[in-house]
Amino acid sequence: MTKNNKFFRLLGLIIPLYLNFPGAAAADSATKETEESTNGIIKKTGDTVERYHGAFTRKYIDTVEWMDSYYGDSSYAEETNRSWARLRLDTVFKEEESAELKARLKAKVIFPQTEGKIQFLFSGDDDDSFDQDEDDGSAFGSGGFSDEDNAAAALRYVKVHSPNFISRYDLGLHSRDSTYRLNVSAKQSYHWGIGEHWNGHISNRLWLFTSIGWEDDIKFEFDRLFGERQNWLFRSFSKLRWREIEDYSTFEQRFSFYNKLRGNSLIAYEGLAYYQTEPDEETGEKLESTELRIRYRKNLWRPWFFTEVQPAVGWPAKNDYEETYSIIFRVEFLFNQSERVRQDNLMD
Numbered sequence: 001m002t003k004n005n006k007f008f009r010l011l012g013l014i015i016p017l018y019l020n021f022p023g024a025a026a027a028d029s030a031t032k033e034t035e036e037s038t039n040g041i042i043k044k045t046g047d048t049v050e051r052y053h054g055a056f057t058r059k060y061i062d063t064v065e066w067m068d069s070y071y072g073d074s075s076y077a078e079e080t081n082r083s084w085a086r087l088r089l090d091t092v093f094k095e096e097e098s099a100e101l102k103a104r105l106k107a108k109v110i111f112p113q114t115e116g117k118i119q120f121l122f123s124g125d126d127d128d129s130f131d132q133d134e135d136d137g138s139a140f141g142s143g144g145f146s147d148e149d150n151a152a153a154a155l156r157y158v159k160v161h162s163p164n165f166i167s168r169y170d171l172g173l174h175s176r177d178s179t180y181r182l183n184v185s186a187k188q189s190y191h192w193g194i195g196e197h198w199n200g201h202i203s204n205r206l207w208l209f210t211s212i213g214w215e216d217d218i219k220f221e222f223d224r225l226f227g228e229r230q231n232w233l234f235r236s237f238s239k240l241r242w243r244e245i246e247d248y249s250t251f252e253q254r255f256s257f258y259n260k261l262r263g264n265s266l267i268a269y270e271g272l273a274y275y276q277t278e279p280d281e282e283t284g285e286k287l288e289s290t291e292l293r294i295r296y297r298k299n300l301w302r303p304w305f306f307t308e309v310q311p312a313v314g315w316p317a318k319n320d321y322e323e324t325y326s327i328i329f330r331v332e333f334l335f336n337q338s339e340r341v342r343q344d345n346l347m348d
Helices: 002-020 024-035 058-071 075-081
Strands: 084-094 101-108 118-124 151-162 167-177 181-193 198-209 212-224 232-243 250-259 265-276 287-299 305-314 324-336
Touching: none
Parallel strands: none
Antiparallel strands: 084 101, 084 324, 101 118, 118 151, 151 167, 167 181, 181 198, 198 212, 212 232, 232 250, 250 265, 265 287, 287 305, 305 324
């Protein structure tokens, strides 16, 4: 039996069991009880800081917000003006490599007496800051910069300029490669409507770290809902990153199709690519990897308990771009004080 057949036979055994997990019915009931007391994620600008305004309908807004919150997206959590915490436990299996275990924690605490303008952030992650996990645990791509033992804590001040334009200023302590550094950062983000069906988002964050200098991230994101029940979301995400201490910049591109399934489950089909402007020291290549993956996520048992499976095939430079398979099993505890959208108001 070839390695490809073994891989797909494994998926054929796992996914049917996963889709029919006996705890799903209990989770549906628990989630419905939680959601019946809410009227939607967005009640006013103070609850959710400007996302998808202007030409978009309430159903459009609620559907996109629900998909982001359901996946525990930390960029979504940054936009909401509520306290939030996420503990993520991953088991990563890659072809011809040993299994890898990862535990990642992110949290945001809002000081209510400041009307959400002052926040405390913590991230114990592979990434540099609270909202820097857009790759969502890719088995093949790192975005070009490889760090170890990353953790960050910061105080943030939020300034709302208009319903679509916001600034965030951080003062924090950051650990990278077992070295602690102070840093300050400023981020500006802007949302706008493109015609009747598209939403755009652009942001730029500039850091200054003690001893290692400046860093900068620029991100572009474009969304569109489609389908008869508006239960599909297409998203294009692009990120360009530069570090003064390095001799190159990195670029990440991701195309995603999210599908809201009936019940408490969501599936995403994604294509990813990671590129850097100078050849890698180890591989001698600029293209780090390309990847195709599926992310199936389900809410089980309690409204804050999620499981996810991510089968993927990648073509990494370190394997001479040979076809390489991986699968990630994820358990996640997501505590989100923001109000959750009732699913029967979205796509059913």
